[in-house]
Amino acid sequence: MKVTRIAYSMGLNPGKYAALVEQARRLGQVRSEVWQRCGSIGGVGSGLRDRQVRDRWLADGKHVRFCVLANAWKETVRDAMADIAANLEAAKVEVRWAVLRRTSDPVERKRMFTALKTDRWASDPFLARQLRKHWKRGHNRTHDQIVVRADNYNAVVDGRGRLWLTVPGLERRKMVRIPLSTTVTPTGTLRLILRGGRVEVHYQIDASRMRSSQRPCGEATIGVDKGYTEALTDSDGQPHGVHLGELLTAESDRLKERNRRRAKLRSIANNAAQRGNHAKAQRIKANNLGTVKRDRQAARHRARVRTEVFTAVHEVVDKAATVIAEDLTRTFAGRKKLGKNINRRLAAWTKGATAEALKSVSERRGSALVPVNAAYTSQTCHRCGRFGGRSGDRFYCTSCGVVWQADVNAAINILQRAGDPDIALHTPHQRVKQILQDRTDRHRTRLPVQDSSAATAERRANHPNHSALSKK
Ligand SMILES: [Zn+2]
Structure with missing residues (x-):
């Protein structure tokens, strides 16, 4: 490596x-x-x-x-x-x-x-x-x-x-x-x-x-959920990289303000050029709309995020011999156009950096990184397997009547996915949903459910609330 x-x-x-x-x-x-x-x-x-x-x-x-x-x-x-x-x-x-x-x-x-x-x-x-x-x-x-x-x-x-x-x-x-x-x-x-x-x-x-290769990994098997306010939350309930949210929010605010100012300057320059004042337009372009400082600041921000993320991953690997995490190879092939939305772009870059950190730290310190299919891990209850609802950073399961911390619930679900006999890495998410529904329905009726569409209809009839679930 x-x-x-x-x-x-x-x-x-x-x-x-x-x-x-x-x-x-x-x-x-x-x-x-x-x-x-x-x-x-x-x-x-x-x-x-x-x-x-x-x-x-x-x-x-x-x-x-x-x-x-x-x-x-x-x-x-x-x-x-x-x-x-x-x-x-x-x-x-x-x-x-x-x-x-x-x-x-x-x-x-x-x-x-x-x-x-x-x-x-x-x-x-x-x-x-x-x-x-x-x-x-x-x-x-x-x-x-x-x-x-x-x-x-x-x-x-x-x-x-x-x-x-x-x-x-x-x-x-x-x-x-x-x-x-x-x-x-x-x-x-x-x-x-x-x-x-x-x-x-x-x-x-x-x-x-490198020196860090001599620091051995831990012994536990731990699931992690990647987040925005914290870089990682593990299945023991511990958050890692807790300053990530502040870093990203501050950068997002700064970029929005700066882009607004740049747009204003650009329009002043364009107006000047239209009136024939090319010297002024040129001056603004050269002195106020350069890229050197902007690029340097962006690089500095990325370095800060990387440090936060790598520290978080090291903390997890301190405890874990096996780290179970969401598979990210799929979401980062450039499938989604992120457009100009600064928050989403920052979050996407950060998620990529987290994936990279998990991979490289695991390889260096000798822990195993197990990617799993994370579909619906943030929407189901880790105790009973039923779909529940999100409210901010809380997850509530109406069936158990319990409120979990959403990231911890997701991390535990991810941990459990590693041993799941039915949900493989590449199982499509619709199929995952079906499997999860069949399980809870079977649990209720104590019978194997064959006709899945009938089961879905029955489930909807029994629990009208469940159809209004927030997407991950
Ligand atoms: Zn539950």
Whole structure:
């Protein structure tokens, strides 16, 4: 398991920065070219590999046009092809769901999954059609990155204890020396990202080299529910990451206010431009509507949320050898358009960060992460299994006559899902609802219920309130 580390440049001279920006811009053209050629069904789909693209460009002399050093564009081709492959993998997730919906025959499913995995889907009309549908033609949007191979840079500590990273420039033997804010030497392949006058040096290290890998996990089996006010609530009733709600609310309020002000400034600039005062419009654009500070603040907010979330996950893993959580691979394939709603966007990003934290902390500390189908876990009572109602952070079960703390109730339900014989990870949510209803009805009549629609009608007749349930 690899984890990404980032080193930052400190006090980098603007001339050097500009030279790196120019190099990244030219390499961005290389990326665009790769996406243009290979970012579709015909490209990677036909099994084209980065080495073949390189050889082809070397043969027809295309590489000369980019005006960058050979190692730089070759690494960029490799990196862009890896991006395209990742893009394809994301589309495959969608196609797998389509396969599950299409057939219930295990042999047929297996055949299609294998064809997808080994990239032999082109000959299957259904798979090819689905991939075309879900694999939107991608475009390169990366114009600010330089990938440097491990043997193409060096790092030296100077007399004053400062670490200097030396990377290739635009011309042979004209290296660029970047002062770093850390004394830890980056290793392996580097990704330099140029943002706001500063160079971010991204590199990967082995998680086993990290200190936290020596902190062992606990022994219990614990279910967790992901939330907004707290990052996680566990099935023991304990909340973790309790400052998450404040962080998100504060950020949401700040963004709303700032976006309102930016919109006002933008309209002033537009009006000025319409009246012919282009100098004023330009001034506002340059001085008041920039992105450097905005992006930096966004990055800082994300770092704070990550810290809160990782701390929460570590607390859970302190107790647990097995963590049971909602499966999030499905909800984060970009299925839902979140639009401009700031709250939902922040919440979605946070949920993704929580999923990532659960995965990486579990791997590092040796606990098992068990994903379960979380459908209706926040709407049913963990004691009797019946549907109940939500009111704020409370869950009330009319059948037991008990009010639970909603997140704790959900976490216990999630814990129980791990041992559920009928509800598998990919059971559709309508089916889950049916199973849950059948169980409680069977419980009441002490008889196995065969006709489910009759059972539903009976249930509705007996409990008119139950049809008015809040959706999760
Ligand atoms: Zn109950």
